[in-house]
Amino acid sequence: MTKVRRLQERRGWAWTVVVSIVKPTLVLTTKRDWIDGEKVPATGGCIVVVNHVSHLDPMTLGHFLYEHGRLVRYLAKDALFRTPVLKHIVRDAGQIPVARQTDRAVSAYDAAVEAVRRGECVGVYPEGTITRDPDGWPMRGKTGAARIALATGAPVVPIGQWGAQEVLPAYTARPHVLPRRTTHYKVGDPVDLQDLAGRELTPEVLAEATDRIMAAITVLVADLRGEPAPAVRFDPSTTGARVIGNPHHKKRGRR
Structure with missing residues (x-):
């Protein structure tokens, strides 16, 4: 396991609350295999x-980055910002609302760009949702x-992760905590987009940059x-799979 780094950023009340709950819970219920965490920029x-395999991912990644000295700002679905109590936490923690598959999604891009320019660490799951690949690959x-x-022009730091789906399988509500499963994280070198x-x-250009990002993540996974x-990455648009939401639910027809 890589050495942890002391957090330099001011946490605020929301991060203080989240850390006090999430960190001890994960320490008690999971084992951790963290590799090359020092490759995450300290400032x-x-x-x-990062690849996306479970609804637990934001918590395990947040824990990983926190222990390596960074607070992560996620692009989070805008429904969280309308949820009682939770909306106050995600706002104070600096999370970025995104209205997926709408014209308003561009505002999330603008907010993320500004956050990076302010020197913050922005976390993105490039797949946009939990992977639809039948074997869990990116x-x-x-x-x-x-x-x-x-x-x-900021560095793009690829991280591969595996194991969270064994703790909390995708689109389920019941975690598997006994015996304790291991969540694995490995950080790669910045993706070369120069x-x-x-x-x-x-x-x-965007397709080339995205392909390089996904390739770097996939190597780590x-x-x-x-x-x-797999030689070819799974593409849900060619299989009729749902782009977002629970893939096991049937698509609703147009009204």
Whole structure:
């Protein structure tokens, strides 16, 4: 396990509350295998990009980054900002609301860019939702992280993770805490996007940057799993799978 770093940022009341609840809960209910955490920048704006396997991910990633000296700002679905009590916590903790699949999603991009420019650590799950890949591998990514990175020039830090889905399987509400499962995190070197910087953000440029980001994450996940990743990343748009929401629920027809 990598050495932890002391947090330099001011936590605020919301982070104080969250840390006091989430950290001891995770320490008691999970084991941790953290590799190369020192590659997360200690200070300055950055974008951490991570594969998504469980609804537990924001808590385990938040714990991982907190113990390496950073508070993470997530792009979180806007419904959380309308939920009683929780809305006050996510706002004070500096989380960024995103209205997925709407024209208002651009405001989340603007807020994320400003957060990175202020020197904050912004966390993005490039897949946009829990992976639909039948075997849990990283699937096709969306362009949000690439857009933020190319707009700011900040480092894009890839992180692979595995094991949270054994603690809390996707789209279930009952965690498996006995015996304790291990959550694995491994940090890679920043994704090289230097040759794309300053270029017009065409679909081709964004697709190339996104592919590099997903490839870097996938290499880390393959290393944690000890097996090769599929040659082609899963694309839900070609299979009729739901883009967001529980994939086991049938799509609603148009009214």
